[in-house]
Each structure stands twice: as structure tokens, then as C-alpha cells.
Amino acid sequence: MKNKILIICLFLACFSCKKEKQDNGKLNVVTTTTMITDLVKNIGGDQINIQGLMGSGVDPHLYKASEGDVSKLVNADIIFYNGLHLEGKLVEVFEKMGSLTKTPIALADELDKSTLIGSDYFASNYDPHVWFNIDYFKQFTKKVSQVLSEKDPENSIYFIENEKLYLAKLDSLQNTIKNTIETLPQEKRILVTAHDAFNYFGKNYDFEVVGLQGLSTATEAGVQDVQKLAAFIIDKKVKAIFVESSVPKRTIEALQAAVKSKGHDVSIGGTLYSDALGNAGTIEGTFIGMFEYNVNTIVNALK
The missing domain is CATH 3.40.50.1980 (Nitrogenase molybdenum iron protein domain)
Incomplete structure (x- = not known):
């Protein structure tokens, strides 16, 4: 019932003339999990406004959108989320947003499904904890850079340079943990x-x-x-x-x-x-x- 009320709020907010988005010329980006928030910060840097819905210690499997979240989502230029039904209780909200000319981006859609681990626990039929494969997280990185560059071409060089730096850090991480x-x-x-x-x-x-x-x-x-x-x-x-x-x-x-x-x-x-x-x-x-x-x-x- 609560989710239906939030979806109604979403429709009303989309057609309301009130805007809370920051108007400083930078993209307004909303993210779900802390892993994705950290990734987008590394690529977007000081050229984006970013708001993460979930904080430290928050379980994305059980997370429910608040009315404040709806406001953030409505005023976002870009929404990045994991997908594969990790954010199970947000899926309906995202699907409705897709029908309102906003298309939230599920980063896991970039992955080859044939390489994923199957799961009957999720509607996607896949284990969604894909960030524990660093090669997958590199694909997330490239997608974030691509989307930010398309939405803000004037800063595309900045985003691409940050992408290169972050991918190099992920390469180093892989070597370090392998040795350990x-x-x-x-x-x-x-x-x-x-x-x-x-x-x-x-x-x-x-x-x-x-x-x-x-x-x-x-x-x-x-x-x-x-x-x-x-x-x-x-x-x-x-x-x-x-x-x-x-x-x-x-x-x-x-x-x-x-x-x-x-x-x-x-x-x-x-x-x-x-x-x-x-x-x-x-x-x-x-x-x-x-x-x-x-x-x-x-x-x-x-x-």
C-alpha cells in the first residue's frame, strides 16, 4: 500500500511546477547503493550534484523509498541503480519512472547474463551481488562515464579521464587482493x-x-x-x-x-x-x- 502511495506521489510530482533540483549548471544524479554512489563520485567528481538514497549499513534488499526519495528521483537528470532486483522494493517505482520519460539506468544491464550466477530468490533469476566481481564493476565504471559524457558533453573529457584513473585503481586492487x-x-x-x-x-x-x-x-x-x-x-x-x-x-x-x-x-x-x-x-x-x-x-x- 505504501509503495502505491509513493507512486501516486511520483506522478503528481512529475507534473508539479515546484522544483527542488539544484540549478548550478551541473547534472543532478541520484544513486541507490553506497557502492554505486562511491563509483559515480569517482567519475563525476565536482562536475555533478550527487545524492545517494542509501547510507552505510543499509540493506538494499529491504529498503523502501520515502517521500523524500521520490522528490530526489523526480528532480534527477540521471538515476543509477544496481538492478537484478537487488533494490527489490524500489523496482516498481523505477518502472513507473520509465513510463514518465525518465529512464533509470540499471548498471547490471551491461553484464553478459550468461556469465552471471543463477538464483531463484530474485525475479531477475540472477544473484545481484555482482560488485564482488571487480571485472563487472569495471563495466559499471565505463557505463557511468559514458552516460555522464552523453548528458554533459562539455565535461566529457573530465569524465573520461576520471574513468581511466579509476579503472587503473581497480586494476591495482585486483593485484593486491590476489596476492593477499x-x-x-x-x-x-x-x-x-x-x-x-x-x-x-x-x-x-x-x-x-x-x-x-x-x-x-x-x-x-x-x-x-x-x-x-x-x-x-x-x-x-x-x-x-x-x-x-x-x-x-x-x-x-x-x-x-x-x-x-x-x-x-x-x-x-x-x-x-x-x-x-x-x-x-x-x-x-x-x-x-x-x-x-x-x-x-x-x-x-x-x-
């Missing part, structure tokens, strides 16, 4: 987290990934899920399991308790950033910093 992961023996590469956000990471770096809640945090783990995973941890002699910043800690604590009840021990290896970056102004508040932090946390805990 190679210090962890193959038999110890078992990653147990609150939900299955790390499948693309696991596929790229030869980790067996197991999430307590499955791919979407919209479904909660039951007692049988906890007991089954506890048995797996004991059988595989997993040394550490991990909390996620955007998922309640109690799910992993329940798993740890289940392992201990069977006479075994497993530590909580730290908090990983999965569906959202860390706080703004911190290393983990950037995509590159988050990725490096996650890898260091995983490797140090599992060694």
Missing part, C-alpha cells in the same frame, strides 16, 4: 557469512561460500538452517565465521552458539561489508577500501 588471498591455503578457503552475498567473490578467488540466510536477507534462517550449517562448520573444521554490517549480528551469534552446543568452537572472524560500504570518511566507506578490508579480514581470520 594467495597466502591462504586452498583448504582453508571456506567463507561462512550471514547471507550469500559473496558468491561472485568465491567464484573468482576459489572460496567455498556458504550463507546462513541465502541470497536475500528478506528470508530469515530457521533452526534447521542453523543446525545444518553448524554441522558443516564442524565437519570442515572452519576456524572462523563472519558477521555482515548490513545484517543483524544475532544470526551469526546463533550459529556460533549452535557449534559450541555440539562441543566444538568457532570464532567470529570480524565484520564484513557486503550490501553496503562503511561509514563515509573511512577507508571502508569506499568501494576499493571496503574490498581490501574484507579480504584482509577474511584471510587473517582463516589462516
Whole structure:
């Protein structure tokens, strides 16, 4: 019901003469997740006005648009979002905006679907956590640069230069994390987290990934899920399991308790950033910093 009210507000706002958009000659860009916000900031720099809908620790699977969000979306020149139904509760809003001459851009539409990991949890039929494949994030980068350049050709050289710089940083990140992961023996590469956000990471770096809640945090783990995973941890002699910043800690604590009840021990290896970056102004508040932090946390805990 709430979503329908917001969509009505969207229609009314589109035909209202009131405008809240910043009129300083720069593109007004709205983004959804913190990963996409950070990416667009790197490419757009000081030549765009940017507003991110989601903040640190916000779960995009459960995020609902507010009336304030509708105002931001209506007054945007460009809207970038992940797609693949990651922002599940925003999809209807985006679809309606598409019919109102605004076309929000799903960056995941750039990806070759045949290379994606399948999932029955999402209407897209794909695992949407694609940013954990850095090659995919490079494709996002190129698309953002292309769209900004098309919308603001006068600053296209600026955007393209920023694209080149950021792609070089992503190349460096790939080399760094590859070297770090190679210090962890193959038999110890078992990653147990609150939900299955790390499948693309696991596929790229030869980790067996197991999430307590499955791919979407919209479904909660039951007692049988906890007991089954506890048995797996004991059988595989997993040394550490991990909390996620955007998922309640109690799910992993329940798993740890289940392992201990069977006479075994497993530590909580730290908090990983999965569906959202860390706080703004911190290393983990950037995509590159988050990725490096996650890898260091995983490797140090599992060694």
C-alpha cells in the first residue's frame, strides 16, 4: 500500500511546477547503493550534484523509498541503480519512472547474463551481488562515464579521464587482493557469512561460500538452517565465521552458539561489508577500501 502511495506521489510530482533540483549548471544524479554512489563520485567528481538514497549499513534488499526519495528521483537528470532486483522494493517505482520519460539506468544491464550466477530468490533469476566481481564493476565504471559524457558533453573529457584513473585503481586492487588471498591455503578457503552475498567473490578467488540466510536477507534462517550449517562448520573444521554490517549480528551469534552446543568452537572472524560500504570518511566507506578490508579480514581470520 505504501509503495502505491509513493507512486501516486511520483506522478503528481512529475507534473508539479515546484522544483527542488539544484540549478548550478551541473547534472543532478541520484544513486541507490553506497557502492554505486562511491563509483559515480569517482567519475563525476565536482562536475555533478550527487545524492545517494542509501547510507552505510543499509540493506538494499529491504529498503523502501520515502517521500523524500521520490522528490530526489523526480528532480534527477540521471538515476543509477544496481538492478537484478537487488533494490527489490524500489523496482516498481523505477518502472513507473520509465513510463514518465525518465529512464533509470540499471548498471547490471551491461553484464553478459550468461556469465552471471543463477538464483531463484530474485525475479531477475540472477544473484545481484555482482560488485564482488571487480571485472563487472569495471563495466559499471565505463557505463557511468559514458552516460555522464552523453548528458554533459562539455565535461566529457573530465569524465573520461576520471574513468581511466579509476579503472587503473581497480586494476591495482585486483593485484593486491590476489596476492593477499594467495597466502591462504586452498583448504582453508571456506567463507561462512550471514547471507550469500559473496558468491561472485568465491567464484573468482576459489572460496567455498556458504550463507546462513541465502541470497536475500528478506528470508530469515530457521533452526534447521542453523543446525545444518553448524554441522558443516564442524565437519570442515572452519576456524572462523563472519558477521555482515548490513545484517543483524544475532544470526551469526546463533550459529556460533549452535557449534559450541555440539562441543566444538568457532570464532567470529570480524565484520564484513557486503550490501553496503562503511561509514563515509573511512577507508571502508569506499568501494576499493571496503574490498581490501574484507579480504584482509577474511584471510587473517582463516589462516
